[in-house]
Amino acid sequence: MLHYSTKHLSAKQSYKFLSGSIIPRPIAWVTTLNKAHDTVNAAPFSFFNAAASDIPLVTLSILRRNGEIKDTARNIIETNELVIHLVNDQVVESMNQTAASLKSDQSEIIVNKLDTTTSKTVKVPGITAAPIRMEARLHQYVPVKNHDDQIITDLFIIEITDFYFDEAVFDQESEYILPETFNPIARLAGNTYAHISNLFDLKRPN
Numbered sequence: 001m002l003h004y005s006t007k008h009l010s011a012k013q014s015y016k017f018l019s020g021s022i023i024p025r026p027i028a029w030v031t032t033l034n035k036a037h038d039t040v041n042a043a044p045f046s047f048f049n050a051a052a053s054d055i056p057l058v059t060l061s062i063l064r065r066n067g068e069i070k071d072t073a074r075n076i077i078e079t080n081e082l083v084i085h086l087v088n089d090q091v092v093e094s095m096n097q098t099a100a101s102l103k104s105d106q107s108e109i110i111v112n113k114l115d116t117t118t119s120k121t122v123k124v125p126g127i128t129a130a131p132i133r134m135e136a137r138l139h140q141y142v143p144v145k146n147h148d149d150q151i152i153t154d155l156f157i158i159e160i161t162d163f164y165f166d167e168a169v170f171d172q173e174s175e176y177i178l179p180e181t182f183n184p185i186a187r188l189a190g191n192t193y194a195h196i197s198n199l200f201d202l203k204r205p206n
Helices: 011-021 071-079 092-097
Strands: 028-034 039-045 048-052 057-063 081-086 132-145 151-165 185-187 193-195
Touching: 028 057, 028 071, 039 057, 039 071, 057 132, 071 081, 071 132, 071 151, 081 151
Parallel strands: none
Antiparallel strands: 028 039, 028 081, 048 057, 057 151, 081 132, 132 151, 185 193
16 A cells, blocks of 8 residues: 655645545535624535534534634634535535635625525524525634644534424434435535435444
């Protein structure tokens, strides 16, 4: 096998190796509120996953660019609130457009003409077209530092307060999300995305 010691890798190589190996990854399409400008920001992130279920917790890691905190991370720290949306074919193009770099006082929601809906538990609105969304509050913030004590990633442990499911992707009787109907978009590396396919069951041992 090819071997690379991480102590000799550049940040770009580390990102490529991580994002290319840990696949597929779910996409958290996040809306937050910018208090200073009273604007709603939207941006996608794929360093995202479930963390606990006794309390419904997820993790969201927002990498810094050249040491600069991103708008979404700053907004979460300042307001403790966000809405996480999951992505399918119906919203993937809109999601991708919100990845563009805008000034902090500009709203990706307005620029991309996205319809929003009022949330029940948080002040941040949700994106109407997303098939699944989760209102959420900050549970724990961890500023991740490098070996020189510089913050390189803003890691958030997020508590979900409310779940919303499009009726088409949810079996109310069994309370199962229907993966084939949901047909989520997964993040790979670079500009590449994927669908789930060829589902199979495997019984766990006792």
